[in-house]
Structure formats: structure tokens, C-alpha cells
Amino acid sequence: MxxxxxxxxxxxxxxxxxxxxxxxxxxxxxxxxxxxxxxxxxxxxxxxxxxxxxxxxxxxxxxxxxxxxxxxxxxxxxxxxxxxxxxxxxxxxxxxxxxxxxxxxxxxxxxxxxAENAGKGILQPYKNNPHWFAYNETDPVWLKSYYETGHGSIGQDFEWIVENVYQKLQDNGYNHVQVNWLLSLCCFGQYYHDGPEPETQDLKLYREGELYESMNLKVWHLMEEHLAWFNNNDIGVHMFLGVDGSKNDGPAWVDLTNQQKDFFVKYMVARLAPFANLAGWNYVWEVPGDREDLELGFARLIQRYDIFKHLVTYEDEFPRENHYDLPEYTFAAVENHEIAAPDKDMERHLWKEPWTHHMACLLGYRDKPVYMIEGNALWRRFWQERTHATQDDLRRSAWACATAGASFTWNGHAGEYELVAAGPDGLPFSDDNPYSLSERYISILNRTMLEDVKFYRMEPHDELLSRHPALRVYALAEPGQQYLVFDPDGVSFALNIEPGNYADNFWLNAESGERIKLDLITVVEDEPPVEFMAPDHASDWVLILKK
The missing domain is CATH 2.60.40.10 (Immunoglobulins)
Structure with a gap:
């Protein structure tokens, strides 16, 4: 206050x-x-x-x-x-x-x-280990992120949205959300249909070709009301749809003159950049990344005007060849396409697989944090019906991202084009919603990263693994101090461990959260890799070893 x-x-x-x-x-x-x-x-x-x-x-x-x-x-x-x-x-x-x-x-x-009631600050790459995010580069944070897809929800009663959507996310430990209403250019019929009728669906920021004359100041206020709630509660907000509405039947960025682009970015920065929780400027979904007059030019304008240095990215659908090394981008937003083949149609059946998520995250890393923005097994909304990913696939893909040293977002909303917020078809926080099971899986992963390991000191180290099926076991480690191995099939594997005494060791069941304590492991110089066998083949297992 x-x-x-x-x-x-x-x-x-x-x-x-x-x-x-x-x-x-x-x-x-x-x-x-x-x-x-x-x-x-x-x-x-x-x-x-x-x-x-x-x-x-x-x-x-x-x-x-x-x-x-x-x-x-x-x-x-x-x-x-x-x-x-x-x-x-x-x-x-x-x-x-x-x-x-x-x-x-x-x-x-x-x-x-x-200092009283201080905020967390700006989310940026962690300077000591840029696999991860940190507030102000120094205070590492594990993102528990949810894709909140209510494009038109800012037209509904604000207090109802807070009570039925935002507060539930906060109560369940989410410190980061990906949204479609920031900036507001399209898709306004997608709101929470079990809530109050929208007060307005006139939510387009401006009409195409009439940027200055049609700027909708009411929409700016609606967006800022929602962004401010998240800011006051220290929850980061990443914009998914960005400034180019052409992919969603909205105003096209390419149709703006250079003068209009400059004006819009400067105006947008003046209004939004003072919100510390703005957790990522994004051009739009699925673009190449190197187009001077589009996403790269947009990133350069942000870099020129945003004195607070919020994160900037583009979404790369095919991260095998990306442009995250460019200084205009400060983190990578990836999807798991064209990991197995150079043509999408050849690999669609693999988009639900955890290994495509793992590899996409590894390939997207350019000494900057990676965020799985659209993992095809991680979204119930849109992708579940297309990939037939199960909740087991969702759980495994989440761990596959984490062991690649990456953050991710997920979605458990009901419905393909209509959104609801409560009851059996709503948010995944009640037992009536089948995807509450996935929320429990995500929470087990979240607690592990926050309580059992110092994640911000760890990096992906799959090269330490051997004697296992290719691409089926993944390792995150701070060699010589702590190791986390995800074994989604319960197979045997060997792990190359640096010499020392490891006393805090256990198997974690990724489905149930059950823990099985292991005895002291002593590794001496020149000892071969240590072999491990998961407790069973019926579940996913996580091995944690710590000095």
C-alpha cells in the first residue's frame, strides 16, 4: 500500500x-x-x-x-x-x-x-548459471508456470476472475503465468463461460490501419488492472501472443510504418515496463527469429526503450536452428518440433514424447535460460487432442524439460475453445477435474527442485550416463555435489560420479511422491560408473544423490 x-x-x-x-x-x-x-x-x-x-x-x-x-x-x-x-x-x-x-x-x-513491502524485482538470467532465471540476476527462482488462456477474460468482472482464477493459481504455488490478453489483439470470445457475461468484447487495442486514431484506452486499463494484481503478488507474466495480431485475425505488425512501430513500442514500454513482473516481451508465436523488419526489429526497439531490461524473446517452433545467440534476445522460448526429422509431418507422433521436449530444450540453450513455451505434451488445451498425449506423457515431459536445465509452462484447462474456471471442467485444482492429477505431478517436481536440490547450481549432464536406452534417461547435476537422474521407464543405467561420500540419497516416485532411502554411496578415484536399477518398471523414478 x-x-x-x-x-x-x-x-x-x-x-x-x-x-x-x-x-x-x-x-x-x-x-x-x-x-x-x-x-x-x-x-x-x-x-x-x-x-x-x-x-x-x-x-x-x-x-x-x-x-x-x-x-x-x-x-x-x-x-x-x-x-x-x-x-x-x-x-x-x-x-x-x-x-x-x-x-x-x-x-x-x-x-x-x-524497503517495506518490496517486490521481487525484474526476472532476468541468473548470472552465476544462466540456465535458470533469477530476480535482478542474483536471486534464483524456480518457475512454477501455468498457461492461463482466457483471451477475452479481461472483459469479465475483475473480482470474479481474481477469486476464481488468479487466487487459485497463487494458492497452489504458481509464481509465473503465460497469458494471451497482454497485449490484447484477438480471440475475445474465449473467456470463462461459467463466469459473468463479459462487460465488453470490444478488446482490440487498435483497429488495423488506424493505430493513433483508434487506440482503445479502456483496454489498456483492463490489461493493467490484471497485470497489477499479479505484480502486487509477485507473479511473473509472460505475453504469448505479443504484438503481431495477424496470426490470430488481428492487426498485423507488418502493416505498421516504421514510425508507427517506434511509437507503439515506446508507448507500450512507458505503460507496461514499470511493472516489475513483466516476465517477457514476445513478438508472437512460431517465427524464425532473424527477420529485421519483424521479430528481430521488434526486439531491437524493446532493447532501445526498455530501461528496466525485462526479458525479450521470440518463440522458435524448430529450435534445432535458432537465433538465441543474438544479443537482442535474453532468453529462449521453444517448442518441440522438427527434433526427430526435418519435416513436421514425419514426426507428429513424437510430439508427445518426453525426449523431444528434452532435446528441444538442450538445442535452444545459448548461455541464456530456456523456457518451454509450447510443449506439445504439456498443454491439455489445443495439443492434447492433436497428439493424444496422456497425463503420463505430460509428467514425463515436465521432468524432461527440468533435467535439460529448462523452465516450462503447462495447461490443464478444460475445453478446446471454451474456457471455464470452476467445477469438473475448470482449473486443475479440484478432484473433479481429471487434470488435478497432473497438477499433483507438477507439484511433486516443484517441491523436489525447491527442497531436495539446489537446482540453480545444476546443469544438464547426460554425458555422465551410460548403459541405458538412448534418449530415455536424463541427468541434471552439479558434479561432485549433487545429481538428479530422471528414469521414466524404470530401466537400469550407470552414472559417472565424482569421488566422495554421498550420504543423502533416495529414489523418488514421480507419480506418487513416495521416497525410498538409499544407503551411503562411496566413490573412489578411477572407479567405473555406478550402476543403478529403479525400484520397479511400473512408474517413473527420480534418483537423487547428494554429498
Whole structure:
């Protein structure tokens, strides 16, 4: 909760009214500025530039944005409210000065950044081991991520969505979501059909060919209301559909002029980048990654304007040949296609297999975190009906991603094109929903990574394995300290272990969570790989060894 100091400053020339206030670390500062000058188009005819000075003296250049009447109303020439947003990363007093690109008089102000109720910060690659994500590069985080697919749900009653969707995700330990409503360009009939009727389905940010004239400020406010809830609860939000609506019958990015692209990205960054939990800018699904005028050009604009350095990616459907080495991309978003063959039709029957997920994650790694954005065994929605993946396939593919040193998202929603949020066909958190079984599988994996190993010190090490069927056993390890081997078929295998005494050892049943304690294992110099046999062939087993 922001605590306001009663320091009111009024600029008589512009009618500017704002309050100095206290803002928590990594939360969002916001103030509004009134400009009564007449402009033909208030989005484009003037810019509001802001210079922030941190308590340590660092200068950060940013800008404000036009927001109509400030409440979601107004348009390109109706309204006089501009807003300034910022996310402070230092405690102490921040000062700022703003100016207009024309002759309109500017102003200045300040706020105090406090440690109380601090946010987590920006999700970025972990600097000590870039397989993983970390807040501010230093605080590693295991992502428990869910694909929340309600394109049009921001048109429904917000409190109902929070109670029936978002709160359930938080209560079940999810700290990351992938969504379709950020940014909002298409598919508005896909909302929670067991909830209240949408207040509106007019949720397109702008009409194609009329970017400035048709900007829907109400939709920006709806998106920000939802994003703010996740931000206040420290849950990361990754945009899936991105800025190119052409793949989903929405406005095409390619039809914007270079000037319009630049404006839109700068405007988008001014509004959204001060939300610390924005966990990934994405162009759209399934693109090559190297097109200068499309996804790569978009990433370069983000890199130019996002001073907070949020994650940037593109989704590569075929990660055997990717462009994640480019500096514009800070993490990899992969799908598991063309892993086994150069043609999709030749390998469709393999898209439910855990080894295609494992290999896709390994192939996508370029010293940056990998996120399985669309694993074909991990989505009940859309892919389950196409690949016939079972919940066993889902569980195994999740472990296959984790042992490749990658994060992933999954989905257990009911229905192919209609979404519901409660009851037997809703979210996978009640026993009435058959995919609550998968949620339990994911939770077992989640607890293992958080409680049984120090995942952020581990990397994929399949080369340590031998005497097993190819591509059927996977190893994640910090050699000499901790080893995790996933054995989905309960087969025998050998593991090359560095010398030492390993006393904290057990088999974990990936289905039930059952644990079977193992005795001390002592490995001496020049000893051959140690052979292991899973307790049975009826389930998936995870071997954990720790010094």
C-alpha cells in the first residue's frame, strides 16, 4: 500500500497536480500530469520526457504517455491526462523532472523509495548459471508456470476472475503465468463461460490501419488492472501472443510504418515496463527469429526503450536452428518440433514424447535460460487432442524439460475453445477435474527442485550416463555435489560420479511422491560408473544423490 505525504504541488500554467509519496522497492510509482494545450493528435503531437535521479545519483531517462481522461476514456483528441510511471530499484529519495517536446512548461517532483513491502524485482538470467532465471540476476527462482488462456477474460468482472482464477493459481504455488490478453489483439470470445457475461468484447487495442486514431484506452486499463494484481503478488507474466495480431485475425505488425512501430513500442514500454513482473516481451508465436523488419526489429526497439531490461524473446517452433545467440534476445522460448526429422509431418507422433521436449530444450540453450513455451505434451488445451498425449506423457515431459536445465509452462484447462474456471471442467485444482492429477505431478517436481536440490547450481549432464536406452534417461547435476537422474521407464543405467561420500540419497516416485532411502554411496578415484536399477518398471523414478 502506498503511503502519501501531504505535499501538494500545483503548477498554475498547466494545472498539474501531483503528490510526493512513498513507493516500495521494485513497485510502481505513478503520477498524472495535466496538459491543456490543444493538439490535433495527443498521442503523436507532443512527447512527455522525464529524467529520474536515484538516491545514489544515477540518471535514468524515461518518458510519460497520454491516457485520455486517465480512467480509460477519451481518445486521440479528447482528454488532457498524461501519466508518468517508474519502477525504483534503490531505497531513498528519488527526484524527477519532466519536460514537453513543445513550449509547454514542465515541472518536477520526488518520491521516497522504501524497503517495506518490496517486490521481487525484474526476472532476468541468473548470472552465476544462466540456465535458470533469477530476480535482478542474483536471486534464483524456480518457475512454477501455468498457461492461463482466457483471451477475452479481461472483459469479465475483475473480482470474479481474481477469486476464481488468479487466487487459485497463487494458492497452489504458481509464481509465473503465460497469458494471451497482454497485449490484447484477438480471440475475445474465449473467456470463462461459467463466469459473468463479459462487460465488453470490444478488446482490440487498435483497429488495423488506424493505430493513433483508434487506440482503445479502456483496454489498456483492463490489461493493467490484471497485470497489477499479479505484480502486487509477485507473479511473473509472460505475453504469448505479443504484438503481431495477424496470426490470430488481428492487426498485423507488418502493416505498421516504421514510425508507427517506434511509437507503439515506446508507448507500450512507458505503460507496461514499470511493472516489475513483466516476465517477457514476445513478438508472437512460431517465427524464425532473424527477420529485421519483424521479430528481430521488434526486439531491437524493446532493447532501445526498455530501461528496466525485462526479458525479450521470440518463440522458435524448430529450435534445432535458432537465433538465441543474438544479443537482442535474453532468453529462449521453444517448442518441440522438427527434433526427430526435418519435416513436421514425419514426426507428429513424437510430439508427445518426453525426449523431444528434452532435446528441444538442450538445442535452444545459448548461455541464456530456456523456457518451454509450447510443449506439445504439456498443454491439455489445443495439443492434447492433436497428439493424444496422456497425463503420463505430460509428467514425463515436465521432468524432461527440468533435467535439460529448462523452465516450462503447462495447461490443464478444460475445453478446446471454451474456457471455464470452476467445477469438473475448470482449473486443475479440484478432484473433479481429471487434470488435478497432473497438477499433483507438477507439484511433486516443484517441491523436489525447491527442497531436495539446489537446482540453480545444476546443469544438464547426460554425458555422465551410460548403459541405458538412448534418449530415455536424463541427468541434471552439479558434479561432485549433487545429481538428479530422471528414469521414466524404470530401466537400469550407470552414472559417472565424482569421488566422495554421498550420504543423502533416495529414489523418488514421480507419480506418487513416495521416497525410498538409499544407503551411503562411496566413490573412489578411477572407479567405473555406478550402476543403478529403479525400484520397479511400473512408474517413473527420480534418483537423487547428494554429498
Amino acid at each position: 502506498k503511503r502519501f505525504l501531504f505535499l501538494i504541488i500545483l503548477c498554475s500554467f498547466t494545472g498539474i497536480l501531483f503528490a510526493a509519496e512513498q513507493v516500495s522497492l521494485f513497485r510502481m510509482f505513478e503520477t498524472r500530469v495535466i496538459n491543456r494545450t490543444k493538439y490535433e493528435n495527443k498521442f503523436t503531437d507532443v512527447e512527455l520526457n522525464v529524467i529520474f535521479r536515484s538516491p545514489s545519483g544515477e540518471i535514468k531517462n524515461f518518458w510519460g504517455f497520454y491516457d485520455g481522461d486517465g480512467k480509460g476514456g477519451g481518445n486521440f483528441n479528447v482528454g488532457n491526462i498524461w501519466k508518468i510511471r517508474f519502477m525504483p530499484n534503490e531505497t531513498g529519495e528519488w527526484t524527477y523532472e519532466y519536460s514537453w517536446s513543445d513550449s509547454t512548461k514542465g515541472g518536477k517532483g520526488s518520491f521516497e523509495c522504501i
